Amino acid sequence: KNEVEQSPQNLTAQEGEFITINCSYSVGISALHWLQQHPGGGIVSLFMLSSGKKKHGRLIATINIQEKHSSLHITASHPRDSAVYICAVSGGNYQLIWGAGTKLIIKP
Amino acid sequence: KAGVTQTPRYLIKTRGQQVTLSCSPISGHRSVSWYQQTPGQGLQFLFEYFSETQRNKGNFPGRFSGRQFSNSRSEMNVSTLELGDSALYLCASTLVGGEYTEAFFGQGTRLTVV
Numbered sequence: 001k002n003e004v005e006q007s008p009q010n011l012t013a014q015e016g017e018f019i020t021i022n023c024s025y026s027v028g029i030s031a032l033h034w035l036q037q038h039p040g041g042g043i044v045s046l047f048m049l050s051s052g053k054k055k056h057g058r059l060i061a062t063i064n065i066q067e068k069h070s071s072l073h074i075t076a077s078h079p080r081d082s083a084v085y086i087c088a089v090s091g092g093n094y095q096l097i098w099g100a101g102t103k104l105i106i107k108p
Numbered sequence: 109k110a111g112v113t114q115t116p117r118y119l120i121k122t123r124g125q126q127v128t129l130s131c132s133p134i135s136g137h138r139s140v141s142w143y144q145q146t147p148g149q150g151l152q153f154l155f156e157y158f159s160e161t162q163r164n165k166g167n168f169p170g171r172f173s174g175r176q177f178s179n180s181r182s183e184m185n186v187s188t189l190e191l192g193d194s195a196l197y198l199c200a201s202t203l204v205g206g207e208y209t210e211a212f213f214g215q216g217t218r219l220t221v222v
Contacts, residue, residue, distance in 0.1 A: 033210075033211065035213070042213070042214075042215045042216065043198060043213035043216070044213070045210055045211055045212060045213065048210045048211075086151070088151075093163075093164045094139070094141065094156040094158070094163050094164045095141065095153040095156060095164055095166065096141075096143075096151075096153065096200070096211070097153075098143075098150055098151035098152075099150075100150045101150065
């Protein structure tokens with residue numbers, strides 16, 4: 001079993017829909033990261049969370065440390081949100097442990 | 109401020125050759141970590157450097173090595189390339205590394221071994 005599990009693996013939705021991507025982890029962590037990867041490889045850090053909730057524009061990330069679970073929400077989704085969203089955790093030892101990613105496609 | 113710069117962006121090498129990839133972190137950042145991304149394995153940790161010292165290494169063979177210079181720029185080297193080394197190699201830059209620091213990523217170097 002992977003230490004970081006994301007669901008769903010693939011998600012296709014219509015423009016305007018509310019999107020939720022989930023991340024569960026089995027290791028003790030101090031921080032969880034949500035990242036976005038567009039075709040071509042570039043990775044952008046969206047959020048770093050150690051507790052509670054953060055919001056940037058239409059993106060919201062929450063984490064429940066007791067349940068070892070985090071969610072990334074996108075409100076009013078747009079085709080430009082189409083990307084792979086990756087959850088990664090900082091478990092110590094100066095490395096990130098990565099989820100497999102969720103491929104999101106938003107259709108106009 | 110300038111982002112994380114990885115060079116080259118694309119590279120094609122032949123089996124048996126060696127390759128060197130470069131990563132220039134964000135100015136002032138002292139920690140650089142490297143990751144390999146393949147379709148079958150996802151993102152895997154290679155190693156992390158801080159102030160020219162390797163602090164941690166992932167489960168990769170000795171053909172994979174790295175170093176960091178006094179200006180925090182880092183290089184990774186892969187010797188005796190194999191077809192399976194074809195991947196996207198990502199570099200992450202953080203201020204000091206560790207658990208609470210936000211990471212910034214380069215665009216990656218896409219290596220194809222033929």
